[in-house]
Amino acid sequence: xxxxLYFKGVSELSQMLDRRxxxxxxxxxxxxxxxxAVDPKVGAFLSxxxxxxxxxxxxxxKRIAAxxxxxxxxxxxxxxxDVLAVRGQKxxxxxxxxxxxxSPYTGTAMKNLESRGAVFFGRxxxxxxxMGSSCENSAFQKTRNPWNLECIPGGSSGGSAAAVAAGECVxxxxxxxxxxxxxxxxxxxxxxxxxxxxxxxRYGLAAFASSLDQIGPFAxxxxxxxxxxxxxxxxxxxxxxSVKCDIPDxxxxxxxxxxxxxxxxxPKEYFGEGIDSEVRxxxxxxxxxxxxxxAEVVEISLPHTDLAIPVYYIIATAEASSNLARYDGxxxxxxxxxxxxxxxxxxxxxxxxxxxxxxxxxxLGSYVLSSGYYDAYYLRxxxxxxxxxxxxxxxxxxxxxxxxxxxxxTAFKIGEKTSDPLAMYLSDICTINVNLAGLPGLSLxxxxxxxxxxVGLQMIGKAFDEQNLLSYAxxxxxxxxxxxxxxxx
Amino acid sequence: MGEAVRGIMPRFLLxxxxxxxxxxxxxxxxxxxxxxxxxRLARIELDDAEKxxxxxxxxxxxxxxxxxxxxDVEGVEPSSHAYAVYNVWRGDEATPAMSVEDALMNAPAKxxxxxxxxxxxxxx
Numbered sequence: 001x002x003x004x005l006y007f008k009g010v011s012e013l014s015q016m017l018d019r020r021x022x023x024x025x026x027x028x029x030x031x032x033x034x035x036x037a038v039d040p041k042v043g044a045f046l047s048x049x050x051x052x053x054x055x056x057x058x059x060x061x062k063r064i065a066a067x068x069x070x071x072x073x074x075x076x077x078x079x080x081x082d083v084l085a086v087r088g089q090k091x092x093x094x095x096x097x098x099x100x101x102x103s104p105y106t107g108t109a110m111k112n113l114e115s116r117g118a119v120f121f122g123r124x125x126x127x128x129x130x131m132g133s134s135c136e137n138s139a140f141q142k143t144r145n146p147w148n149l150e151c152i153p154g155g156s157s158g159g160s161a162a163a164v165a166a167g168e169c170v171x172x173x174x175x176x177x178x179x180x181x182x183x184x185x186x187x188x189x190x191x192x193x194x195x196x197x198x199x200x201x202r203y204g205l206a207a208f209a210s211s212l213d214q215i216g217p218f219a220x221x222x223x224x225x226x227x228x229x230x231x232x233x234x235x236x237x238x239x240x241x242s243v244k245c246d247i248p249d250x251x252x253x254x255x256x257x258x259x260x261x262x263x264x265x266x267p268k269e270y271f272g273e274g275i276d277s278e279v280r281x282x283x284x285x286x287x288x289x290x291x292x293x294x295a296e297v298v299e300i301s302l303p304h305t306d307l308a309i310p311v312y313y314i315i316a317t318a319e320a321s322s323n324l325a326r327y328d329g330x331x332x333x334x335x336x337x338x339x340x341x342x343x344x345x346x347x348x349x350x351x352x353x354x355x356x357x358x359x360x361x362x363x364l365g366s367y368v369l370s371s372g373y374y375d376a377y378y379l380r381x382x383x384x385x386x387x388x389x390x391x392x393x394x395x396x397x398x399x400x401x402x403x404x405x406x407x408x409x410t411a412f413k414i415g416e417k418t419s420d421p422l423a424m425y426l427s428d429i430c431t432i433n434v435n436l437a438g439l440p441g442l443s444l445x446x447x448x449x450x451x452x453x454x455v456g457l458q459m460i461g462k463a464f465d466e467q468n469l470l471s472y473a474x475x476x477x478x479x480x481x482x483x484x485x486x487x488x489x
Numbered sequence: 490m491g492e493a494v495r496g497i498m499p500r501f502l503l504x505x506x507x508x509x510x511x512x513x514x515x516x517x518x519x520x521x522x523x524x525x526x527x528x529r530l531a532r533i534e535l536d537d538a539e540k541x542x543x544x545x546x547x548x549x550x551x552x553x554x555x556x557x558x559x560x561d562v563e564g565v566e567p568s569s570h571a572y573a574v575y576n577v578w579r580g581d582e583a584t585p586a587m588s589v590e591d592a593l594m595n596a597p598a599k600x601x602x603x604x605x606x607x608x609x610x611x612x613x
């Protein structure tokens with residue numbers, strides 16, 4: 001029975017629950033069984049409180065019996081990146097610093113999902129504190145790409161992507177600071193979306209770089225991603241950067257002919273050297289498909305594109321050095337047992353608790369903010385960030401959507417880039433501009449390279465134009481039909 | 490898509506090659522970063538191997554950042570957020586707060602609803 005279940009989408013499973021063809025507890029158990037069968041190979045789950053998952057499913061079954069089902073997400077197993085707070089559940093950020101931490105409260109996005117009856121299942125692996133592009137910076141385990149177990153799943157939300165691609169949960173949440181949802185979605189052959197900055201509350205998301213972080217969905221189809229986005233989005237007074245805006249029913253308004261008459265901007269800077277030729281060919285083929293559906297394709301320029309990596313790694317590390325100061329060994333983290341005094345306690349607890357990449361970024365961030373260097377690095381990066389934003393503003397005066405590759409290559413081999421941090425930083429080259437500009441970005445599958453690994457098409461939309469962005473993605477998906485292909489494990 | 494388009498990588502690769510040639514020079518003058526000072530700012534104890542490794546890597550990364558110095562930012566406002574965010578106010582209303590038990594549930598050492606920390610004042 002379960003084999004037929006674990007690759008089904010949200011709406012189909014929801015209908016099965018409505019028709020009483022399956023109970024929510026049976027559904028949850030099917031995913032628990034699937035996880036136990038394939039996760040020893042994939043390594044997506046850091047932990048899973050199975051009894052909590054079954055309890056939540058039991059509540060769904062009670063509601064169904066009472067005729068009070070809450071909507072399409074009620075009873076659907078949703079995985080969570082281990083950076084998102086749910087009261088009583090572990091939250092490790094894949095760091096030794098928080099190895100034993102249990103959340104005393106539930107973050108707003110997760111509360112929104114709870115109020116819709118979603119069944120949380122699993123704490124998913126990630127790069128430590130969301131810093132990385134391959135999941136190899138997790139302090140606890142490697143996650144493997146379900147399409148090729150020798151390859152990385154992408155990062156930082158690699159566990160969230162791999163779990164969905166492997167059919168271990170129906171959909172999942174991740175966080176995206178520089179591409180951490182879209183890049184692993186691309187490398188694992190699924191749909192992943194970073195919403196506009198401010199659409200989803202960050203309350204209960206352990207902070208990495210607060211001006212860039214955003215929670216978003218992973219799913220095996222655009223429609224499921226739309227349903228999950230509806231489940232988490234909304235204004236929240238507990239996040240002062242949360243934005244009040246109308247939130248339509250994204251899934252209900254998807255239109256398969258939405259690309260007709262629309263203008264697609266193709267930025268030449270994203271198709272130069274450094275982009276793998278097969279990736280480029282498949283993305284160009286996808287854009288040609290959109291053109292066949294009646295869209296107009298125009299070449300555009302985003303002239304400050306090649307400055308994104310330095311701007312991002314200055315701003316993100318500066319914000320991280322400040323945000324991660326809270327992990328001090330005093331209140332709720334790992335505490336060193338060998339410290340001489342209270343100041344030594346900070347130094348030793350942080351030395352023992354943080355992994356290599358986290359230390360490197362905190363030190364880099366401390367440097368760019370330090371006296372004498374602030375103007376040359378941090379302030380200058382903030383100014384160039386303005387120029388990058390303006391590039392997009394200007395482009396969106398004449399186009400409806402921008403299309404690019406999501407990742408310059410398909411998934412690379414585990415261990416291939418771990419000794420070269422700068423090479424690893426370049427994996428984010430196509431995605432970080434979108435965070436710097438605060439825009440919504442979505443990755444969806446657009447084919448497979450000759451090595452058998454999936455390739456992702458990135459669509460970038462106007463601020464708070466999630467509805468149209470999802471609709472364009474849906475139109476391409478319906479026409480090209482790449483979503484729904486699943487790896488054999 | 491034209492073939493002659495300047496991509497994202499070539500400038501990087503060129504700089505990388507140049508940096509590689511310069512690396513011996515950088516190493517000789519201990520590089521740009523005073524790693525002991527910055528590690529102190531960051532409150533992270535580093536061992537000698539980490540200091541050497543981070544110094545070399547961060548010098549390389551900072552070298553790559555130099556391309557920002559070529560950009561004309563005269564008169565450009567800095568962005569601290571993607572959108573202009575002004576002070577966000579709310580009413581000063583009392584709401585239930587987290588309980589002491591919850592707030593201390595992850596404390597590494599506690600007693601009588603307080604966190605135990607090493608002594609911060611000398612006896613003398």
